Amino acid sequence: MKTSVDRKKLEQLYNRYKDPQDDHKIGIDGIQQFCDDLTLDPASISILVVAWKFRAATQCEFSRKEFLDGMLELGCDSPEKLKAILPRLEQELKDAGRFKDF
Structure with a gap:
């Protein structure tokens, strides 16, 4: 179900949100803007x-890798x-097996 992703566009998107003090997150x-x-x-x-x-490890932030890989x-x-x-992703929470992962 994955569609083609424009990596350059994705990098530009990351740059829009990244922390001005730390390029790696x-x-x-940035989360608020997102x-x-x-x-x-x-x-x-x-x-x-x-x-x-x-697969964010820290609340209220995404690492560069988490954002791009996600x-x-x-x-x-x-x-x-x-x-x-998003509606499809939210539906996954109704699946008991996936909800455990959440």
Whole structure:
């Protein structure tokens, strides 16, 4: 179900959100911008689902690897593509086996 991902576009997207003090992560301000671009409340279950899919190790931040690998795995290179698949990702929580992973 993965679609073709434009890696250059994905890098530009990461650069939009990355922490100005640390090129290796997206911090709280970048997460807020990411949520704004997705029109998501940062406290919503949806952003937690995204963090789960990105395999984020730390709350309120994504490492460069987590963000890029997560977006690649989901087949997304834009907030619009990610927003389009969020309902499907949220449905996965209804699967007991996947919910345990969450």
